[in-house]
Amino acid sequence: MSQQALAGHPVVSLKGVGPKTARCLEKLGIRTVEDLLYHLPLRYEDRTRIHPLGALHPGRRVLVEGRIETAEIIARRRPALVCRIGDGSGHLLVRFFRFTARQRTELDRGTMLRCFGEVRSGYSGYEMIHPEYRCISEEQAGIVGGRLTPVYPLTEGLNQTTLRRLITQALELLDNSGPNEALPDWIPPAILSSNHYPPLHEAIGLLHAPAADTELEAITRWNHPAQQRLAFEELLAHHLSLTRRLVRMRSRRAPVCQPNHTAERDFLSALPFSLTPAQQRVIAEIQSDLSSGSPMMRLVQGDVGSGKTAVAACCALSALAAGYQVAVMAPTELLAEQHYRNFTAWLTPLGVNVLCLTGKYKGKRRTEAVQTIRQGDVGVAIGTHALFQEEVNFSRLGFVIIDEQHRFGVHQRSALRAKGLHDGFYPHQLIMTATPIPRTLAMLSFTDTAVSVIDELPPGRIPVRTSVMPASRRDEVIQRIGRWVREGRQAYWVCTLIEESEILQCEAAEETMSRLAAALPEIRIGLLHGRMHSSEKESTMGAFMQHEVDVLIATTVIEVGVDVPNADLMIIENPERLGLSQLHQLRGRVGRGTKQSFCMLMYQPPLSDIARQRLSVIRQSNDGFAIAEEDLKLRGPGEVMGTRQTGRIELRIADLARDKALLPGVLEAAEWIQQTHPECIEPIIRRWLGDSAGYADV
Ligand code: ADP
Ligand code: MG
Numbered sequence: 077m078s079q080q081a082l083a084g085h086p087v088v089s090l091k092g093v094g095p096k097t098a099r100c101l102e103k104l105g106i107r108t109v110e111d112l113l114y115h116l117p118l119r120y121e122d123r124t125r126i127h128p129l130g131a132l133h134p135g136r137r138v139l140v141e142g143r144i145e146t147a148e149i150i151a152r153r154r155p156a157l158v159c160r161i162g163d164g165s166g167h168l169l170v171r172f173f174r175f176t177a178r179q180r181t182e183l184d185r186g187t188m189l190r191c192f193g194e195v196r197s198g199y200s201g202y203e204m205i206h207p208e209y210r211c212i213s214e215e216q217a218g219i220v221g222g223r224l225t226p227v228y229p230l231t232e233g234l235n236q237t238t239l240r241r242l243i244t245q246a247l248e249l250l251d252n253s254g255p256n257e258a259l260p261d262w263i264p265p266a267i268l269s270s271n272h273y274p275p276l277h278e279a280i281g282l283l284h285a286p287a288a289d290t291e292l293e294a295i296t297r298w299n300h301p302a303q304q305r306l307a308f309e310e311l312l313a314h315h316l317s318l319t320r321r322l323v324r325m326r327s328r329r330a331p332v333c334q335p336n337h338t339a340e341r342d343f344l345s346a347l348p349f350s351l352t353p354a355q356q357r358v359i360a361e362i363q364s365d366l367s368s369g370s371p372m373m374r375l376v377q378g379d380v381g382s383g384k385t386a387v388a389a390c391c392a393l394s395a396l397a398a399g400y401q402v403a404v405m406a407p408t409e410l411l412a413e414q415h416y417r418n419f420t421a422w423l424t425p426l427g428v429n430v431l432c433l434t435g436k437y438k439g440k441r442r443t444e445a446v447q448t449i450r451q452g453d454v455g456v457a458i459g460t461h462a463l464f465q466e467e468v469n470f471s472r473l474g475f476v477i478i479d480e481q482h483r484f485g486v487h488q489r490s491a492l493r494a495k496g497l498h499d500g501f502y503p504h505q506l507i508m509t510a511t512p513i514p515r516t517l518a519m520l521s522f523t524d525t526a527v528s529v530i531d532e533l534p535p536g537r538i539p540v541r542t543s544v545m546p547a548s549r550r551d552e553v554i555q556r557i558g559r560w561v562r563e564g565r566q567a568y569w570v571c572t573l574i575e576e577s578e579i580l581q582c583e584a585a586e587e588t589m590s591r592l593a594a595a596l597p598e599i600r601i602g603l604l605h606g607r608m609h610s611s612e613k614e615s616t617m618g619a620f621m622q623h624e625v626d627v628l629i630a631t632t633v634i635e636v637g638v639d640v641p642n643a644d645l646m647i648i649e650n651p652e653r654l655g656l657s658q659l660h661q662l663r664g665r666v667g668r669g670t671k672q673s674f675c676m677l678m679y680q681p682p683l684s685d686i687a688r689q690r691l692s693v694i695r696q697s698n699d700g701f702a703i704a705e706e707d708l709k710l711r712g713p714g715e716v717m718g719t720r721q722t723g724r725i726e727l728r729i730a731d732l733a734r735d736k737a738l739l740p741g742v743l744e745a746a747e748w749i750q751q752t753h754p755e756c757i758e759p760i761i762r763r764w765l766g767d768s769a770g771y772a773d774v
Contacts, residue, residue, distance in 0.1 A: 082250065082258040083763070085109035090245050092238070100234040101242075105728065110259065110763075112246045113280050114306070114728055115239075117226035119296070123192055124220055124288035130166030132195045132202050140168060140204075141190045141217060147183050159183050161191075168195075169203035188212045223285040224292070243284055250277060262756045262763065263309055267745050273305035280306075298734055307730035311742045312749075313764035314727075316757050319746065322373075328502050330371035331474045335363045336397030339426055343390060346425060354378075354532035355387050361528045362391045362506060366475070372504035378530030379700040380664025381537065384508045385415065387530065388477045389422050391506065396428055396455050400474025400503075403496075404458040407480045408633065409434045409610045410617060415479065416458045423456060433459035433468070436610040470495055475504045480511075510664065510700065511657045539698040540667040542675045544651075544691050551595075553647060553676060558596045560645050561626040565671075567645035569629045570662055572654055582607050582631060584649070589629050604630040632658070634665060644673035651677040651694070652687040656707035659694050708733050728764070 085108055088098050106112050127138045142161030149155050157172040157180060170191060172179065183189070193207030228239045250258050255277035261268070268275065274282070279302035282290065294300040344351070351359070358376055365372035378384045392402045404419070406412040416432040423430055431454045433445045448454045452471030457463060473496035496503030507525070545553075557567055569592070571585040582605040589603050602616045602625035613633075619625045621640050628634075628643070632654075646666045651659055659677075666673040677691055693706045730738075749756055 083110045103231045109246045119227050120224040123225045128165040129163045129168050134195050134197045137194045139192045144187045171205045262759045264753050307735045308738050310730045310764045313760045315746045317761045330502050332369050333366040333394040333398040335394045339393045352532050354530045358528040366394045371502040374526045376508045376528045380510045382530040395475035401470050402456045402475045404477045428455040430456045435462050473503050478507045540673045540675050542695045544677045546681045547678050554595045561599045566643040567627045569647045572650045599626045602628045606633050641669035646675045652679045656703050660703050
């Protein structure tokens with residue numbers, strides 16, 4: 077049997093897997109027998125020892141055995157079947173609140189019973205409620221297996237027993253077909269031995285069915301070589317795949333865009349500020365990529381307010397001067413419009429035609445915009461995802477700028493890059509984000525991307541002062557807003573709820589609005605939420621910018637990018653429900669002017685320990701990088717990056733936070749494999765990333 081055999085074996089080929097079970101397994105990402113083998117237990121139960129009934133401890137989950145001495149139905153509100161078992165050393169009551177007629181006859185005096193469950197203290201001694209049990213024969217008594225019992229992550233409709241049975245089948249298949257053929261080890265033996273890693277099939281066998289004397293301690297702490305080996309291989313697969321993509325990108329051609337010094341000087345002298353050294357450095361890094369002739373793939377990280385927009389506009393000049401179009405993608409209409417205002421103000425005096433295309437452009441306006449882009453009469457096209465819909469075709473797209481990248485998936489990025497493909501040239505790509513990629517993540521998941529960091533804020537910015545308080549102090553906060561507004565200052569009030577429920581979030585915002593209006597009738601309040609028409613949103617935002625509105629009540633739609641320097645107080649409700657990086661982004665809306673700004677986090681008690689810890693991180697730090705590292709520790713990478721949604725990197729076994737110590741070894745192994753065992757690259761990538769491994773990326 078070849079490797080094809082296990083990887084190519086669909087789960088339905090196993091005994092007992094019908095369409096329903098197959099659907100459940102699919103939800104766990106399990107399609108093939110090989111997938112099943114990578115579905116590792118969460119923990120283990122020790123059913124290798126029978127505990128004497130006379131020496132039980134409450135709270136422990138244990139295996140016991142005994143003969144039924146009495147079995148009776150005790151009728152209270154609900155009848156219960158209660159059996160008393162004994163083994164000579166003591167007794168235990170076993171209670172069943174639900175039971176069938178068959179159980180009633182089966183569980184009778186004299187039967188030998190083996191039970192696994194939690195020992196509890198009851199009225200009359202220790203008991204087990206609804207244990208897993210089996211009636212055993214005289215000969216079976218006292219004989220147990222030598223392996224620990226795995227407990228797997230489940231999904232609705234699938235239980236432990238079924239999953240255990242299937243995995244046992246998969247392991248048998250592996251053994252019978254010769255492990256090396258069915259599940260070949262693609263990691264060269266030299267790497268395995270230098271890390272003291274077991275071969276793949278051994279690691280898998282051990283983790284699904286550890287012998288009773290396995291160091292459970294190490295497994296629990298995710299320290300066992302068998303676990304590390306699997307995580308190592310998975311990280312290696314991702315790294316190899318990203319490197320391969322990078323090499324492919326490098327071999328491609330892109331328009332050569334030299335900086336245009338005249339245009340740049342005009343641009344800079346018209347700006348109301350001078351660029352910080354960090355901005356200048358990043359611009360130089362980008363310009364060098366733009367003139368290199370191969371497609372740029374660069375990420376600009378800069379904390380909120382670090383001035384990424386001006387950097388982007390300045391770099392756009394190079395592409396424009398070379399005769400190429402520039403596309404600027406924003407995650408929301410609000411932000412697209414803000415960019416549109418900035419780019420128009422900065423670039424139209426230089427003779428650049430700037431256009432905005434978002435979802436709200438319909439009918440004739442839209443057709444016209446699409447036509448202008450196609451004919452090449454526009455230099456910079458700014459928009460939301462509407463920009464890469466099918467009928468939008470650029471005449472000469474040379475440079476794509478994506479703001480706040482985490483909202484766009486890899487596929488959308490590829491779609492946009494494909495739009496720019498002409499005469500064998502790929503457009504340059506710049507991604508700007510305020511959500512810092514923690515160093516640990518950057519090592520791996522961004523190897524196909526160069527990174528520039530704007531590590532300095534414009535001068536004169538004062539760090540936001542953040543406080544944390546319970547929602548019971550709402551009235552006090554409202555009074556404070558009243559005083560604030562009387563001093564001529566503005567404030568944000570952000571209503572957050574669980575993300576999925578946009579409707580509830582809007583209702584909460586509306587309710588806050590009427591409370592505030594009732595308490596402070598003299599202040600001017602604006603409302604901004606996701607269910608409003610975009611023209612309404614725009615006019616509210618405009619009014620806030622013009623200071624025709626004092627307090628802007630908003631949902632998280634204002635999260636990214638919005639810039640109103642006179643607003644320097646922000647209240648955030650239910651901060652405990654948001655990610656730390658998201659909170660930091662929200663808070664970044666204030667602190668843009670020259671006065672001390674404040675942020676009040678108004679939580680709903682009681683707070684869990686972890687929530688308390690997280691809020692104190694945000695209170696004590698104004699550093700986006702430090703916050704992101706903490707977030708990674710407290711929540712795991714998927715949520716920090718929104719990687720589940722972007723599909724940038726999805727891991728089955730490894731965890732970047734937990735396994736970061738493996739990364740240096742992974743990088744080293746990758747290099748060695750690339751040089752000496754290039755034939756292993758493809759199978760390793762295929763095993764862990766499947767067919768999706770970056771082929772879709774043009
Ligand atoms: P972000 O990096 O969060 O996208 P923006 O580009 O929106 O930040 O810039 C925030 C604010 O700072 C804007 O009002 C912008 O005009 C201003 N700004 C940008 N660069 C500088 C600078 N070098 N000096 C002063 N203000 C700047
Ligand atoms: Mg921005």
